[in-house]
Amino acid sequence: MTVAAPVAHVADPAESSQPPVATPPPRRGKWTGWAFVGPFMVVFAFVFLAPIIYSLWLSLFRDQMVGGNQFVGLENYIQAFGDQQLWRALGRVTLFLVIQVPVMLGIALLVALAIDSGRLHGKNFFRIAVFMPYAVPAVVATLMWGFMYGTQFGLVANFNDMFGLNIPSPLAPEWVLLAIGNIVTWQFVGYNMLIFYSALRVIPHSLYEAAEIDGAGQWRIITAIKLPAIRSAMVIATIFSIIGSFQLFNEPSILQAMAPNSISSSFTPNLYAYSLSFAGQQFNYAATVAIIMGVITMLVAYVVQLRGMREDMR
Amino acid sequence: MLALTRGRRRALAGAAALALVITSCADNGTSEVDEDIAAEGGELLLWGWTGVYEDIAEAYMEENPEVTVEVQNVGTNEDQYTALQNAVAAGSGIPDLAQIEYYAIPQFAIADSLADLSELGAEDLEGTYTPGPWDSVTMEGGIWGLPIDSGPMAFFYNAALLEEHGIEVPETWEDFAQAARDLNEADPDVYLAADTGDAGFATSMIWQSGGRPYQVDGTSVSIDFSEPETQRWAELWNELIEDEVLAPITAWSDEWYQGMANGTIASLTTGAWMGSNLQSGVEEGHGDWRVAPMPQWEGEEFTTAENGGSSIAIMEDSDNKELAYDFLQFASNGGGADLARDQGVFPATVERLEDEDYLNEEVEYFGDQQVYQVLAESADSVAEGRQYLPFHVHAISIFNDTAGQAYVSDTTLSEGLEEWGEQSAAYGNEQGFDVE
Structure with a gap:
């Protein structure tokens, strides 16, 4: 096997110069290639394609407690398009996306630039400290913040007592999205910082030296060299964050136990799909919601990527 | 997930x-x-x-x-x-x-x-x-x-705490409401009860009051939260919510156990099983807590509910x-x-x-x-004729989306319950039941 592939490869260009009649060796080579990608394709088919196809299949049925399972075609999709709860959930994560992602990436960029500037004492400690929250499991982080948010016995309560303040409960319906944004930002600033920082590290030093010779200040170096150089890293980080926002689940799901009236069972699209299938036994409709959300997420991520790429070429 | x-x-x-x-x-x-x-x-x-x-x-x-x-x-x-x-x-x-x-x-x-x-x-x-x-x-x-x-219901209370503030054990729900206000006035950090909306508690309270919101006959189901017996509880409770004399602490949360241990929550009206739960979960309360019969609606025969x-x-x-x-x-x-x-x-x-x-x-x-003895007496006096929805598991999961809003917004508990009924009915119909 290991020998067959290179042989086939070499045979290919040789044959291309001849009239395309004698082709037995390449045909053998074709299958050899498949043998190499075969194991991956099998895994890919089972792990990636099968669940998607199964979800699509599920979304075409409706299983009722009375009446059983029946094929309903696209009815679930029609229902989803008129489903207030789904669109409100989508609106909520979109709002979250529009506010939380820029804040988080902004902080991450700031920290990355600060560490990269080389003017910071204890750079390594700072880098580790900012990255540390990313190593805390989301569940633990949320529980921890949840305790701090408590207005009865939590940190907020302590602040209120100590300074005679009246901070409203971060878990009240008006504030809970902000409270979740805070947790997510805390968790992921370090991760994004690391992406930006590693991109900054590969910028050739000669560019900085040249800029210095030209008399450019730090600000100029940032805007003219550093930011353009890490643009693709920023696009990647943005896409990851968009996907993360649309898939928001862990934080609201855990906080729900502490603030059941603030976080409804359809707070985010993912939580909605979860409630539908686990509390409501509506697997078919949950699959429909999951597929719709998957398509929307893909579209948004694709648009952002296109835009990012285009500006990259400019 | x-x-x-x-x-x-x-x-x-x-x-x-x-x-x-x-x-x-x-x-x-x-x-x-x-x-x-x-x-x-x-x-x-x-x-x-x-x-x-x-x-x-x-x-x-x-x-x-x-x-x-x-x-x-x-x-x-x-x-x-x-x-x-x-x-x-x-x-x-x-x-x-x-x-x-x-x-x-x-x-x-x-x-x-x-x-x-x-x-x-x-x-x-x-x-x-x-x-x-x-x-x-x-x-x-x-x-x-x-x-x-x-789980016949009874009134579990921190006797030491009530005594400290001169509050008597309530025998009726009117007494209960008054006690809740008095206690919170005596010490704003102390609440007679904690509640952020619990489907099991609400339906048990409605049951005791005489409301029968669910009628189930095979696959035909009716949901009605407008009965006067249901409404009188909803109104009484809604006033307590509006006056902010119920601790906004969610049952079974860490804060809840803490609240009972440190004297923030003075009582629980719940199922008999709470006795062993208190003993294992609220050790600090040893010797302070007592059990009294569930508060009653004034002038009516002694009736309790199960939770x-x-x-x-x-x-x-x-x-x-x-x-x-x-x-x-x-x-x-x-x-x-x-x-x-x-x-x-x-x-x-x-x-x-x-x-x-x-x-x-x-x-x-x-x-x-x-x-x-108190709990056995309660078990003996449970109101008859309770029914659950044939899709109660789902109904519980949307209680806080609907009725729970009364605890955090201008919605009243009556409106919240009505919305709960409507959404439950919608789900029932989707599942092939005949719900009205």
């Missing part, structure tokens, strides 16, 4: 944590006819999340060495129901027996997932159990499970129903039930409840009060 078991562990969970001395298993429960079946031997699979089931199974196997009973914990309440529904849908991996809380019985009964125990002789058992639990397992002309424990509790049901697809029934008898009204009571499970059988030794037991945690 992350499967979270919401902290709504009712009934037995706390009892199991409080493992008292396991006494030797009494040999009095099973009837003679059934013993032949057990002697033939066989294997049974029981799904349940309560710790005491393991001990019951072991005691049964000791008595019937030919039988093997395996207890599997596949998740707590909703998680197990999901697993059970999946197994039934798939037609494989179905256990012989399953723990099912009272509110979930209709859901499984209507789907024909449970065996009708009246065919196995359970009809003779009427009178063996207190009215509340028996009411909950019988519906649609069948008997769908046998009670394991029960929580579990039964064990036999699955329709079990091919060992008679043996399963033999085990079930042992667990529900035989040696297993004795064992469970000794471990702190509040009994559902009249015999165990009226046992003099039990009734006269002075519980140290409650300042040597004979609490079981």
Whole structure:
């Protein structure tokens, strides 16, 4: 096997110069290639394609407690398009996306630039400290913040007592999205910082030296060299964050136990799909919601990527 | 995805944590006819999340060495129901027996997932159990499970705390409302009760008040939260919410346990199982807490309600129903039930409840009060005719989306309940029921 592939490869260009009649060796080579990608394709088919196809299949049925399972075609999709709860959930994560992602990436960029500037004492400690929250499991982080948010016995309560303040409960319906944004930002600033920082590290030093010779200040170096150089890293980080926002689940799901009236069972699209299938036994409709959300997420991520790429070429 | 078991562990969970001395298993429960079946031997699979089931199974196997009973914990309440529904849908991996809380019985009964125990002789058992639990397992002309424990409601309160602020134990709901205001005025950090919206509590309160919001007849269901009996509770409670005299602390949360331990929450009106829960979860309250009868509606006959509790049901697809029934008898009204009571499970059988030794037991945690007398009296006075929706598991999951909004917005509890009813009805119709 290991020998067959290179042989086939070499045979290919040789044959291309001849009239395309004698082709037995390449045909053998074709299958050899498949043998190499075969194991991956099998895994890919089972792990990636099968669940998607199964979800699509599920979304075409409706299983009722009375009446059983029946094929309903696209009815679930029609229902989803008129489903207030789904669109409100989508609106909520979109709002979250529009506010939380820029804040988080902004902080991450700031920290990355600060560490990269080389003017910071204890750079390594700072880098580790900012990255540390990313190593805390989301569940633990949320529980921890949840305790701090408590207005009865939590940190907020302590602040209120100590300074005679009246901070409203971060878990009240008006504030809970902000409270979740805070947790997510805390968790992921370090991760994004690391992406930006590693991109900054590969910028050739000669560019900085040249800029210095030209008399450019730090600000100029940032805007003219550093930011353009890490643009693709920023696009990647943005896409990851968009996907993360649309898939928001862990934080609201855990906080729900502490603030059941603030976080409804359809707070985010993912939580909605979860409630539908686990509390409501509506697997078919949950699959429909999951597929719709998957398509929307893909579209948004694709648009952002296109835009990012285009500006990259400019 | 992350499967979270919401902290709504009712009934037995706390009892199991409080493992008292396991006494030797009494040999009095099973009837003679059934013993032949057990002697033939066989294997049974029981799904349940309560710790005491393991001990019951072991005691049964000791008595019937030919039988093997395996207890599997596949998740707590909703998680197990999901697993059970999946197994039934798939037609494989179905256990012989399953723990099912009272509110979930209709859901499984209507789907024909449970065996009708009246065919196995359970009809003779009427009178063996207190009215509340028996009411909950019988519906649609069948008997769908046998009670394991029960949750007649009572008023659990921190006597030291109330005394400190000169508050008397409320006998009526009007007294309760006044006490809630007085206590919070005396000390703004102390609340008579904590509530952020709990479907089980709300429906129990409505039940006690005389409301019967759910009427179920086969697949036709009616939901109505507008009855005056329902409304009077909703209005009284809504005022307490608006006056902010109920602690905004969610039941079963960490803050909740802390609140009871540090004297922020002064009372709980809940099922009898709370007794063992307090003892294991609120050790600081040792000697301070007492139990009083559930507050009443003024001028009416003494009436209580049930909150929580579990039964064990036999699955329709079990091919060992008679043996399963033999085990079930042992667990529900035989040696297993004795064992469970000794471990702190509040009994559902009249015999165990009226046992003099039990009734006269002075519980140290409650300042040597004979609490079981109060709880037994409650069990005796449970209002009849409660029904649950055949899709109650889902209804509970959307309680806080709807009725819960009364606790955090301008919505009143009445409006919230109405919305709850509407959304429950919408779900029911989607599931093929005829809901109005």
